[in-house]
Every structure is written in C-alpha cells, then in structure tokens.
Amino acid sequence: MSLVEGLGRVAGRRSGHGVHILRRGREIAALSFGDLYQQAGRVATGLLARGVVPGDRVAVVLPTSVEFVRAFFGVLAAGAVAVPLPAPAPFSSSRTYLRRTTMALRQSRVRLVLTSESIAPVLTRSMLTASGSAAVVDVRCVMAEEATFVDRADSHEALVQYTSGTSSDPRGVVLSHGNVAAGVNAIASGTRLTDADIGCNWLPLFHDMGLIGSFITPTMHDVDIYLQPPEAFLRDPVNWLRTITRVRATFTMAPDSGYRYALQRTGPEAVGDLDLSAWRIAVNGAEPVDERLQRAFIRRFARAGLAETVFLPAYGLAEATLAVTFPPLGQPTKTIRVSREALGRGRCEAVTGTPGAYRELVSVGRPVAGMEVRLVDDQANPLGEGVVGEIHVRGTSVTAGYERHPEATRQVACPGGWVATGDIGVWHAEELYIVGRSKETVIVFGANHYASDIESVVRDIFGLRVHGVLAHQVEGHDGSGLGLIVESNERAPAAQESMSARIRSALSAELGITATHITFVGRGKIPRTSSGKMLRRSGLEVDDRGAADRRSRILLQK
Template structure:
C-alpha cells in the first residue's frame, strides 16, 4: 500500500491516471447539463480525489479484491467513484441508475440480483439516488451498505498496490435476466484496450472527446470515459437523458469546443439527424470532428450517407465516420475500420445470407423479396493485440470467405471468465483462449462484416436488453394468453427498434387496441424502452419447439403475415 501518487502498483488503471496527472496539462472532465458546463475536474484532481475516497472506503472495511457497486448517473461523481474503488484495491461493479418513468421496484430487484452474484456489500451512490436505494436495499440490517460518495472521502489519500492481472471491473449488461453474466476484466485487459483504441485512432492530448453514452455500460465506460481520460484528452460528458431531450445539445458542444472524437450507436446519429432542421445546420461548426465512431448495434450505411450530406454545410466530413465492432467480453474494441477512409460496404443476397452463404448482389438491390440484396458495412480489422476468427457450426475455423461463421476473439483485452458463473464460462471460453461472441460475420479482403447475432439480445440506442426480461413484463399483462409474448429487435427504414408479438383471445378491435396500449405502457414503464410496434396474434400462432416452448426462429413469418394492421387477428 502507498500513500503517495500510487506509482507502485505495477501497471494498474490508477497508475495510468497518476501518469496523466503528473503531466500537469490541466486537462480533465467536464459535465454538461443542457448547453452549460455544470462541473469540471482536472485529471490531477480526479487522481487525488480517488485516493481520498479510497481512504474512506478502507476505513469502512473495504478490502482488496472486494466488489463495490457504483450506482450513479453520468457525472463527475461516477468518475471519482470508479477510480476511488480501484485506488482502494477493490473492483467496481457499475449498475444502471433508475430510468426515469421506469418501475423502481423492478429496477431494484435487477440490480440486487447482480450485486448478490458479485457478493457486493458496499454500494457507492449519491444523496438523491441513495435515498431511493436505501429504503429497500440498505438501512439498519439491510443487505447492502449504501454510501454517499461526497461523504465518504477522507482528508488523506491512499492507493493500494495491485497487480496488472488483478480484476479491475465486473461489467454487466443492462436488462439483466435471472441468470446475469458479469464479464471479469483485469487492469491489463482494460489498459490493453485503451492503448489499442488510442493507437487505432491516433488519439493524443490534443484531442477533445464528447459523449452522451451511459457510463455503466462498456461503450460509455471505456470508449467515452477511460480511453480519452487515460490519454490526457479533454473529456466532455452529457447525460443520456439530456441527449434524448435534445440531441442538438450534443452537436452544439461539438461545435463550440472543437470536439474531435465521439462514440455512439447508429440510432444516436440517426436521432441527431432527424431532430436537426436543415436551416439550423449552418449555425454549427463540425469541421474539427475527426472521428465519429459507430458501433454497438447494426450500422445502417444509409444513415451514414444521410447524416454526412445533412451536416456537410457545417463542415462534417463523410470520412469521419468510423464503423467499429466490440463487446464487453473483449473489454470493448475488437475491430476498427481504417481511419480517414470512406465507409466501405458490400451488397449480398439476403436469402443465401440467411442460410450462412455470402453471395454478391448488385449494388442498390434493396427492396422486398427474397432475391433482393442487403448492404452491409465493413467494421474493419482487429485492433492491436486482438485476434478474430470465424468458426462453423462444428467449431472448425472457416477460411472460405463465402461462408458466414460465428465470431470468436482472443487477445490481451479479452476476458478469461464470467463472475461466479462457471457453466457460462465453459460455454463461452474455448480451447486456446478463444471466446465465442454469439455474433455472426464474414470476411472480404481481410475486413470483417457483421451479418447478425446469435445472442438473444435486443439493442436500442446502444443499450442491451434481454428479450426474456421484456417478455416477462409483457406476459403478465391481462389479455395476453398464457404469457405468450416474443420480443424481437427489428430494422426499420429509420433505425432499429423493439417489436412485440403477443398471443390473445381478444377479437374485438377496441379491446385489442386497449391491450396494445397496456403492453406499450408496461414495457416502457418497467424497462424505459418503448416498443416500436406491437402485433397481436391468435392463441397458438407463435412458433414453438417440440416441447412447447416459444421459439424465436420463425417470428418473422408471423410479422409478415400480420402486415401493417396489428389490430387485425392473425
């Protein structure tokens, strides 16, 4: 243990922050609320505050390696809490804060499930959120000790030495089901990914980053927070809810402060495009925007083209778009497209692709029918010290580019295990350190193209939702037959969204309309996610396995039969 600058830990995230602080550049993090800066901290102040918080945690009995939950919104407090837990030699477990208008009871049950799996004893929060958590999760004799970050800091700083291979993060995805999987990542894993991101982009201390992604999730935590901070780049943060209220705030910060790098899912760029009138574009200056990373969900090449054309009068360059691929099991970044190059895409025939074959289609062959084409964007090549391979159903590596395979990864950034879940680890971590992603892809000229997902995860606005969670909420609504609901992520002309298909015996049009309204409200209220479409079908219409279980394969046929009239019985 050290009480100085924390320089003896042998390659930890806190050591990396200490090195940035020692430069004395004065760079740091700024939190914006609306269009105005609400709070700022330099990286030097962040490092000092981490040591003070670590001292407070140690005084309260936190020990090296202990998991400590962080329940905070996008804020400077989140940054302090994250590095403070690390400085105490403990391991952060970020959990999502309650979603506005969502069910607090369901939210608390979900995060309690995660915290129990990680054997969390202490939760770092703030006065407001702590007040919501305390009555149910804390209090006298409560399961968890809930601490206010502001009240936990001590007058002196302490930095516990840890090894590079010690755990540094347990990353759970949002929408956790009854069987949550927490990715255990080491200091070495995260530092390798931060270095790979910086190397792939050429980021340095002259860059400025601005992002609105939630910090409890890997894309926000590593892409929007750790990567710029540990490279001494000015880091601007905007709460996700502020972006959703007005995406123009994000663009105005980019314009005003000469932001050079952002990270967002395709739906985020589409949302900003749709909500920015053409007459307001010339008021912006986007000419210094070098990297607009696009990942976490299906990348729509048409969105990239429309965004580029729409914001060209503000100086936005089409080659700023950088399609990327990543996932929590790989820390974050797995592949990057080459920088400074126009987005590359390929057209393939839809019907063979659904069977795992890659056959070229004429460019622009979109439209209805099985013989039409689908345009897929290249997500580039593996980042430094990461390997990617494609395997067939038999687990053998595929070398023929005409076949789609499951994507497997290994390397310095890639996890070795899940938290307290040996069966899931055995099912995911293969011989030789290869990790199955559950994603499907193919290669052309050495570059990776994502064809689809094997995992039952629905991604909207860059956040993951387990289909089983959504179905559980919707299946309890009166009028749904025997809880029979399937949730699916579908691609619409203007982006991705959630579709629900529910069985019902209701045949009256007014009753069916009322059921649709109840389903939409229940999912929105419980999960903070509003279904794009809800389709009602007659009892027994949803596809099932031979044992009677609902089967997601085949739901597309049901949706096609329903057409555009969800009230009409199918």
C-alpha cells in the first residue's frame, strides 16, 4: 500500500483529525486529513500538467506549514519522489545554506521545486549553479480544480531523506513506500499509538525525526497533530509545554538537547501553570541520551503531573526509516554503570565507585517490529553480550542505498542485506546500549575515549556557563591529543583562563585525561547539522572571527 492510499483510508474515516499549525502558542492554520487528501490530489494534477512524471524528484522547500504537508503528499499523489529540504533559516549562513541545498538539488536531479513566493527568489539564484533546469514554483499556484492520484506500489520510491550526518556531508537516503510504511507502523506499534492520541512537536519537517516520527506516523494513524516551527520552540519552549497542557497532548518526539533546552528555559514559577498529566510518551532519540537530564526533567515537572515513565529512549537513523529499537512502555529508563577503562578496550564491565571510574549507559531497548539488529567486530563477525561492536541493521524499513551515490552505498552495504550504521553499541540483558560512533573517538594517552563522554563531563561542570562543547582529535609536533571547542559568551582572557583550568581539572578527575587545546568561540559558532547536532569532521578549526569551519590551514591554538 502506498502512503497516499494510507492517507486515503485515514481520510475515509472522517474523524475530523488533522494537522494544526501553531505560532507563539496560537493556532494559525489547520487542515483535516480529509482535506489534506483532496488537496494533495489537486497538487498532483498541477504537477502532472507541468510535465512531472512518476519517479521524478520534486523538492519541497517550505517551513512548517499546511503548505508543506499538502505539497509533500501532492508530490506522492503524482507518483513522484519527494525531496524535503530546509527553507532558509533566520540568522543562518546563506552561503552554507545555498551550498547544501544546491548539492541536494544536483545530486537528486530535481525536476521541480515546490516552495513559497518569499523563498522562490533565493532558490532561483541557487538553481543557477545546479545542474539541470528545475523550475521553482509557488505551491499555491500548482493546485488544480480536479484531484489525481497515481497508483504506486510498495517497491516504488517515495522519499529521498537527506541526512544530517555529523561526520560527513549529507547523503540522500532513498526510501520506498514500503520502507516508510514499515517504519511508521513499527513506531506506532512500539508506542501503542491510537487515534485517541494527540501529538505536539516542533522538529523541522525536512528532518527524519520530524517528518517520519512527528508527521507521517501520526498522519497514517489518524492522530491529531499540533506542530510549531523549531524557531518558535527555540524562542520560547514554555509555549510548547503550554500547548501540551492546552490540547492534552500525549505524544512527543525530540532529541536529548531539546528536552534539556526546555528544562533550562522553564523556571519553577512556570510549572504551576502547566498540566502534563496526559503526556504519556516522550520519545528521546537522535543523539546520546542522558539519563541525568531525564531524571531532572521529571523532577522539575512532577508537580505538573508528568509521569516518571514518560521518557522512551530510542535508537534510530534515517537509513532505517527512523526507528530501530524501543524499550518497553510504562517502565523507568534502564541504565548500567560500566568501566570507562573497559569500554576503551571494547568490553562492557559493570562497576561501582566514584563517577570518574564509570560511565552510565542508557538502554534503548530491543528491535522494533520487522527489524533485526546485530553487533559486529572489524571483520564483521557477530558479537555476543558484553562486547562493544558496530551496529548493523536489517529489515523491511531499511533503505537499499543512497541517492546516486554508489560509493556511499557500498560503504554501508554488507552481505546478507545488512546495513552498517557507524554507531557503536553493546548488548546487556538482551537490550541495546549505545556507546558512541565509530568516527567519534579521541585517542588520549593511547586510550580511546568517546567524544560524547568527554563533552558530557564539560557540560556538567557546576556553574560553568557553556552553550556547546565539541571534543576532537588534534595533531601536533609532540603527538596527538584532545582538543575542545567551547561555546561561551565569556570573552575576557582571565575568565577564559579560569574556565580552562576548571575544565582541565574536571577532565582529570573524571576521566584521567587533559585537554591539550581549548578554544573559546561565541554562542552558535560550532557548526551544526540541520537537526542541531554538532558536525564532526577532520580539519575542524577556528577562524579569526571565532567561527568554527573546515579550513585545514589554521591549527587550533590554545
């Protein structure tokens, strides 16, 4: 069954459920699933009249809006393949935006771009440097009077999901209708999602967690969805919590940093105005899960009725149409304390004692329906419990490869239909625990340390006001070492020296290592992916304005 057929079945239920768009906590637009189905068909008619044929790539470049959702399903209704891409973000680098957008347009050989009147001029300039002659069209000008729905099979391509990889340039994950259908059904099964649920999310719709988890999954299961743009959440996350209170939302998805941001920006005085008792599932994924953050979040909002079992730490990736593992519902998060030294040797050994001796790992559960997961060593030999290895996945929701990128596809494709994720994990009591990424280790004093572990220690230093931390390998005449890029508004040299001393002291006490280079940059200067994760690339540096970039000619200095 195609995704459009699935939408048609939901529309036929006439529940009145649909998509609600919010700005500053107020609903500014809404579209029922019944109206969405019909309007998607009208967009499809307009696309076909403009020469789009089944299989063509059509980009959707729009912010969170009813225009986005009708354009997305309109592309699918025409039998074409949707390529969701970010709209220009306020205060972002136009050069970086146009470079990434042009790369995606060129790689996917996009036939047509659906956007808005205000964004079209920016994209038209970008198209001048992209190959082909794709037209840039305001989606409001495409809708015809009649609706058309082109039949597509499970095996037909539906979506090219550009990843926001932290260690490489973005790649287009090609997903079929069958892949996406299997993925959303696995999410719905793992969360026991029903039409009585209500979603409330702020993730961008061009990103896999926002598109598949926050939008397509609820839509395919007739779940009312309240969506606000990510910039509105960043401006005032309390409005998100107030909306959850007002609409009695039950279902959210966000990365660990999103929940952390909401916690930091919501003071105790605001909690009394909230009622979060209906909130039953807060999926936490897309980046390492910090159980200390989850505990602090639950403590803060317990007075507002938040259940202690609300968090669902998950593991997933775009190549698997999002979900790979979920823990059981209705249970507190499981953690294990393991020896840091043993992890560096590839073993999982439970320990007790001082925090510096152990690392707390969080269970992300077991494979979702239709998914297989294995851990392997460097020679792709399967590993048993307690041994750290690379995570491989296989299943009906897993991609067959990347958009016109055979080399990237060969890098992840393994015999037997397995796909290498680049993530590192360990089995314990038949549940998966994420350790890190294979490309995100830093060698200090001959031992491997996971970058996320180092960054966590720095972030948790009491009273240290930092906005972001990036750990990376540095090479010098005296060998390799640990470098840190620290985002802070503190510019005074004496203050930075004091912060450096505290950071080195904490790393020494917790991990037994020190940083050879610490560079301070302004807030927001660490390069990030479209989903907010920090980019991890070799040659990362800092220019004379304090902005981190990829130029290799400037060595990071203390």
